[in-house]
Amino acid sequence: MKIGILSYHFPPEPAFIPGSLAEELAARGHEVRVLTGFPDYPGGHVYPGWRQRWRHQTRSERLTVRRVPRYAGGDGSARARMASWLSFAGSVALAGRRYLSDVDALYVFQLPAVTFAAAGLLRLLGRVPTVLHVQDVWPGEEPARAGEARRWSGRLDATMRRIFQEAGAVAVTAPSMRDLVVAGGADPERVRVVLNWTDERIFRPTEPSPVARRLIRRDGRCVVMHAGTIGIRQGLETAVRAAAALDDRMDLVLVGSGAEERRVRGLAAELEAENVRFVERRSPLDMPELYAAADYQLVMLRDLPELRGMVPGKLQAALSCAAPVVASAGGDTVELVERARAGLSCPPEDWAALADRFWLASTIPPPARVDMGRRGRDAYLREMSHRAGVDRIEQLLHDVSARAARPGR
Numbered sequence: 001m002k003i004g005i006l007s008y009h010f011p012p013e014p015a016f017i018p019g020s021l022a023e024e025l026a027a028r029g030h031e032v033r034v035l036t037g038f039p040d041y042p043g044g045h046v047y048p049g050w051r052q053r054w055r056h057q058t059r060s061e062r063l064t065v066r067r068v069p070r071y072a073g074g075d076g077s078a079r080a081r082m083a084s085w086l087s088f089a090g091s092v093a094l095a096g097r098r099y100l101s102d103v104d105a106l107y108v109f110q111l112p113a114v115t116f117a118a119a120g121l122l123r124l125l126g127r128v129p130t131v132l133h134v135q136d137v138w139p140g141e142e143p144a145r146a147g148e149a150r151r152w153s154g155r156l157d158a159t160m161r162r163i164f165q166e167a168g169a170v171a172v173t174a175p176s177m178r179d180l181v182v183a184g185g186a187d188p189e190r191v192r193v194v195l196n197w198t199d200e201r202i203f204r205p206t207e208p209s210p211v212a213r214r215l216i217r218r219d220g221r222c223v224v225m226h227a228g229t230i231g232i233r234q235g236l237e238t239a240v241r242a243a244a245a246l247d248d249r250m251d252l253v254l255v256g257s258g259a260e261e262r263r264v265r266g267l268a269a270e271l272e273a274e275n276v277r278f279v280e281r282r283s284p285l286d287m288p289e290l291y292a293a294a295d296y297q298l299v300m301l302r303d304l305p306e307l308r309g310m311v312p313g314k315l316q317a318a319l320s321c322a323a324p325v326v327a328s329a330g331g332d333t334v335e336l337v338e339r340a341r342a343g344l345s346c347p348p349e350d351w352a353a354l355a356d357r358f359w360l361a362s363t364i365p366p367p368a369r370v371d372m373g374r375r376g377r378d379a380y381l382r383e384m385s386h387r388a389g390v391d392r393i394e395q396l397l398h399d400v401s402a403r404a405a406r407p408g409r
Contacts, residue, residue, distance in 0.1 A: 001031070001104040004128070005106075006106065009036070016198070017197070035100065036068075056068075085112075096121045107133065108167075118163050129400035129401045137181060168403060168404065171191075197389045203320040205373075222251070225253045226254050229257075237264060244276065253294065255279040261278075265278060298328070299333060315333060319342060324372035
């Protein structure tokens with residue numbers, strides 16, 4: 001097949017799903033054309049060594065990547081974010097018709113950032129058979145004024161509803177997200193669950209190095225580690241309060257950074273939680289050894305309706321590394337952990353319940369923790385692996401293309 005891929009982010013940005021999908025589809029013999037922007041995530045500034053220009057195209061045997069300019073504001077405001085999204089939509093409209101005019105099917109890595117571009121491209125291409133892989137149906141954190149946020153949210157909702165209705169198939173990254181996209185206008189018969197995968201070349205079982213041990217472990221106590229963004233969605237204040245109640249029994253290590261880091265650090269200082277430690281953001285290549293140095297990986301999401309249908313990428317990474325999990329979340333995240341028997345779970349934003357899970361985690365003997373990790377990895381390989389995910393996406397692309405090619409359509 002000739003397959004088009006539309007993605008707001010693409011490697012060298014940390015956009016592993018669309019990048020690995022494009023490579024694997026090309027390796028399977030398809031001709032793949034990617035339409036994306038110039039790399040600027042997460043700082044909002046184009047990467048050093050890159051310069052935005054109109055005609056930037058790279059080719060390998062079956063994979064072509066066309067990059068188009070977009071506004072790179074860098075201040076993180078809602079206004080700058082919308083300027084970037086709309087400028088990307090304009091560039092996609094100018095380049096997309098010719099570049100993707102003869103594809104058999106289009107795959108859209110669907111984030112709010114790509115919504116306007118996807119809607120415009122579908123109109124220009126005459127409703128080419130399309131698979132949306134929905135990662136997030138909400139615009140996310142809104143630091144703007146309430147009125148401005150509501151106005152843009154309404155426009156996003158209306159545009160997203162239109163592309164849900166026009167798509168040949170909608171893939172969702174968690175079972176509960178199906179209800180959200182159906183409520184958003186998608187045909188229930190065309191919605192399929194395709195769980196995200198992780199970079200299995202990096203995230204796999206390993207042994208901790210002496211450097212990783214020194215960084216993560218302080219003594220023989222149980223260590224629960226949270227790796228990734230310290231943001232509004234994670235609600236890590238709950239974890240700090242839970243750990244502070246067990247300061248003589250376990251350590252909580254937060255690896256990463258984010259918009260809420262100052263607030264979380266301040267709470268740890270206020271509670272005098274000496275067992276809560278912060279480690280600056282590390283390269284993904286370092287993470288498997290850090291996972292192995294800890295006893296459990298912490299997966300947290302706040303108690304918000306839109307997050308119950310989300311499975312954060314750190315869960316797949318932890319399971320692929322055979323790391324047992326403590327999950328403080330609702331919906332599909334907890335259900336996956338419980339079904340795999342890969343760790344412990346509790347309701348979100350309940351520090352007392354999480355403290356109880358931390359206490360129980362510290363009492364479980366090491367051999368039982370190893371069994372949890374093994375069961376989690378087995379579940380990952382069975383349900384969330386790279387091969388399983390690409391197989392499902394490839395089948396959806398075949399299905400929408402064949403359906404569109406039927407006589408009379």
